Amino acid sequence: xxxxxxxxxxxxxxxxxxxxxxxxxxxxxxxxxxxxxxxxxxxxxxxxxxxxxxxxxxxxxxxxxxxxxxxxxxxxxxxxxxxxxxxxxxxxxxxxxxxxxxxxxxxxxxxxxx
Amino acid sequence: xxxxxxxxxxxxxxxxxxxxxxxxxxxxxxxxxxxxxxxxxxxxxxxxxxxxxxxxxxxxxxxxxxxxxxxxxxxxxxxxxxxxxxxxxxxxxxxxxxxxxxxxxxxxx
Numbered sequence: 642x643x644x645x646x647x648x649x650x651x652x653x654x655x656x657x658x659x660x661x662x663x664x665x666x667x668x669x670x671x672x673x674x675x676x677x678x679x680x681x682x683x684x685x686x687x688x689x690x691x692x693x694x695x696x697x698x699x700x701x702x703x704x705x706x707x708x709x710x711x712x713x714x715x716x717x718x719x720x721x722x723x724x725x726x727x728x729x730x731x732x733x734x735x736x737x738x739x740x741x742x743x744x745x746x747x748x749x750x751x752x753x754x755x
Numbered sequence: 756x757x758x759x760x761x762x763x764x765x766x767x768x769x770x771x772x773x774x775x776x777x778x779x780x781x782x783x784x785x786x787x788x789x790x791x792x793x794x795x796x797x798x799x800x801x802x803x804x805x806x807x808x809x810x811x812x813x814x815x816x817x818x819x820x821x822x823x824x825x826x827x828x829x830x831x832x833x834x835x836x837x838x839x840x841x842x843x844x845x846x847x848x849x850x851x852x853x854x855x856x857x858x859x860x861x862x863x864x
Contacts, residue, residue, distance in 0.1 A: 643797055684854040744852065746797040
């Protein structure tokens with residue numbers, strides 16, 4: 642248990658569905674991240690939020706839409722996804738203190754797009 | 756460009772020692788992280804190096820050479836539970852992590 646939770650753990654959706662992934666951190670951190678992890682590939686940074694403000698959008702397609710209502714919660718809204726979007730989606734958080742603090746990860750949501 | 760290289764897969768024997776290498780190229784450098792990830796689980800933090808040299812934590816040690824853009828993770832007295840993927844990540848000048856693809860470590864009895 643790292644203090645970062647993600648729901649659901651597994652999700653199967655069709656290409657026309659709309660779904661949302663949820664992440665919650667209980668560590669008092671003020672930066673949150675969405676990553677995509679595909680087999681045998683490096684973790685791909687998707688979005689970064691610092692103090693609830695989006696500071697990074699790594700050329701992610703608009704079918705992925707993040708939302709950060711407060712420093713503890715992060716959502717990833719999904720719509721009209723493609724089969725190649727099937728992957729493990731990881732949320733992470735860290736304390737922002739002007740130094741290289743560790744990122745703590747949630748267990749991930751295993752997404753399958755049919 | 757920014758790049759991290761590490762071997763795709765390694766095999767070692769229970770009780771032995773294994774060294775997982777990582778080379779990096781980043782825009783600026785704010786340290787090198789190693790994470791462990793068991794199948795189906797979250798990556799968990801193992802070590803952080805920002806100065807040259809060896810950091811030891813029990814059975815695990817991590818080494819950094821900034822001039823060579825090189826790090827390694829050393830695992831001693833291997834146990835079956837050490838079977839996992841080991842992720843190397845370098846932090847760039849914007850404090851963003853640049854990740855390697857991970858090294859899958861297989862431990863055999």
